[in-house]
Amino acid sequence: MSSRTSDRNPCPVSQLMTMLSGPWTMYILWILSTVGPTRFGALRRQVEGISTKMLTERLRMLEQEGIVNRHYEPTVPPQVTYSLTERAGELVAILDQLNGLAQRWYGPAAPDAAPCLPTATPQELTL
Amino acid sequence: MSSRTSDRNPCPVSQLMTMLSGPWTMYILWILSTVGPTRFGALRRQVEGISTKMLTERLRMLEQEGIVNRHYEPTVPPQVTYSLTERAGELVAILDQLNGLAQRWYGPAAPDAAPCLPTATPQELTL
DNA sequence: CCGAATCCGAGAAGATACTG
C-alpha cells in the first residue's frame, strides 16, 4: 500500500540516502574501497555475516546505480570481480570522513583488523 | 541467535555505519538539521510515511548515541521537542556533502520542497 | 489532546541446499 521505489522522483538526497541506508550497502562500499577489486567469494568473506542472496542483491543494485563494476571472466571455474566505478570515488570520500568522525567519537580502531568489519546487521541496532 | 548490538565492540566506522543504516535514521537527522528543533508530531509529519512506533524507537536510539536531545515540557497537552546535539553537527556536515553529491548526480532539487522528504522506506530500495 | 506501549499481519533478511 505504501510507496514503491519509483512512485515519484522526490529529491536527490533522499534518493541517495535511501540507497545508502539499504542493508549492508555501506559495508560493501567500504570493503571495496579499502581492499580494492574483489571477487564474489572473497567479498562475501570480508563482509562478515552477509548471505549470498543479500550480497548479490546489493551488488546488482549498486551496479545499476553506477557505483560498482561487474567483471565476468569465463574461466573454469568462472571468476566475477567487483570494483568501484569512478563515480564511487566521491561517495567513498564521504565514507572516509565518516571514518574519521567515528575514530574521534569511539576511539581509534585496532590497527590489525584490516577494513573494520561489522558485527551486527543494520537491522539489529534497535537498542 | 546471531549477534546483538553489544556482542563486541568491533570497529568505530562499523558502529557508526550500523547506526546510520538503521531505518529512517538519516531522514530524521536530515529533517532535524534543516528545520531545527521539532516536536514529535511535527517531526512525524515531516518524515512522511513513518509510524509513531518507528519514530519513537529511532529517536530513543539517537538519544542514547548522543545525537539528539529530548526536551520534555509537562504542559497540557505535553510537548516533547527533539533537537540535535552539538555532536550531531559533525554528522550533519557529512550529510550536507552527501546532499551536494546527490545534486551533482541526479540534478538539483526543486527549490520548493523544504527539506526533501523520502518517498520509499529504506527497505524498499531493492530494485 | 500528545506521545508511548502492545498485538498482529505482511514482507524482507537469514540459512541452507542446489545448479551452471
Place this chain on the structure above:
DNA sequence: CAGTATCTTCTCGGATTCGG
C-alpha cells in the same frame, strides 16, 4: 566459484490502546 531457489525467522509498520 558464482549465483539461484526454497524455507524459516523476525523486523517493520498499522491500528488500537494506554497514560499524562
